[in-house]
Amino acid sequence: MQPNESVKSDFNSTASSGSQFRVLVGVTGSVAALKLPLLVARLLELPGVDVQVVATDHATHFFSPEEIPVRIYSDKDEWQMWKRRSDPVLHIELRRWADLLVIAPLDANTLGKIASGICDNLLTCVVRAWDLTRPLVFCPAMNTAMWQHPITAKQVAVLKEFGYVEVPCIAKKLVCGDEGKGAMAEVSTIIDVVKEYLPRPSVSSQITDTKDSVLGTA
Numbered sequence: 284m285q286p287n288e289s290v291k292s293d294f295n296s297t298a299s300s301g302s303q304f305r306v307l308v309g310v311t312g313s314v315a316a317l318k319l320p321l322l323v324a325r326l327l328e329l330p331g332v333d334v335q336v337v338a339t340d341h342a343t344h345f346f347s348p349e350e351i352p353v354r355i356y357s358d359k360d361e362w363q364m365w366k367r368r369s370d371p372v373l374h375i376e377l378r379r380w381a382d383l384l385v386i387a388p389l390d391a392n393t394l395g396k397i398a399s400g401i402c403d404n405l406l407t408c409v410v411r412a413w414d415l416t417r418p419l420v421f422c423p424a425m426n427t428a429m430w431q432h433p434i435t436a437k438q439v440a441v442l443k444e445f446g447y448v449e450v451p452c453i454a455k456k457l458v459c460g461d462e463g464k465g466a467m468a469e470v471s472t473i474i475d476v477v478k479e480y481l482p483r484p485s486v487s488s489q490i491t492d493t494k495d496s497v498l499g500t501a
């Protein structure tokens with residue numbers, strides 16, 4: 284199978300799973316990308332959740348694909364997929380596919396790019412084309428000095444004006460040795476925020492569940 288065919292077949296296979304809630308994880312070049320395997324594992328534990336990942340090139344330094352049991356897209360996939368007019372454009376396919384985008388971690392570089400509309404890689408193209416009626420959750424992560432720079436608060440405010448949801452960073456001893464605010468929120472906190480957007484079970488399925496448990500079949 285050609286590389287672009289495998290990408291297309293991922294979308295075909297997910298297109299039939301209409302009951303799934305599709306979470307796209309964006310990951311950028313912060314050391315907090317070390318937590319990607321844990322984040323994906325926790326997301327996959329949520330009932331009815333399907334997950335795919337878009338990684339920037341720098342993000343790929345912090346995890347190995349073998350640790351992640353879902354499809355990971357990178358910039359080269361965008362260009363391998365498109366050969367001729369009839370081919371899908373990956374960043375548009377991904378924004379169509381996703382019910383929710385969570386960018387964890389969001390580093391200072393991609394924060395700045397998103398705030399100013401720059402779209403020079405797969406992840407920032409997905410964000411630039413994002414359907415603003417769908418939730419976009421972002422989890423900043425950077426060195427304390429970067430976090431404290433006045434441009435950070437301005438850029439975070441711009442993202443919030445778009446309706447994007449911040450999962451605030453936390454204070455702790457950072458991997459670089461500095462201590463203070465700038466660490467990505469705990470994975471459990473991010474999962475709690477994602478859970479708020481999961482579809483509530485319909486009344487009819489709740490009745491069925493109750494009947495099943497009364498009949499002892501649940």
Ligand SMILES: Cc1cc2nc3c(=O)[nH]c(=O)nc-3n(C[C@H](O)[C@H](O)[C@H](O)COP(=O)(O)O)c2cc1C
Nearest residue numbers: 311312313314339341342390391392393424425426
């Ligand atoms: C080991 C290492 C750790 C880094 N951690 C962070 C970080 O936590 N936050 C951040 O904003 N930048 C961090 N950077 C810098 C980013 O990787 C750099 O700005 C890069 O251009 C980001 O590219 P991207 O936004 O396309 O992923 C780190 C760089 C290195 C080498």
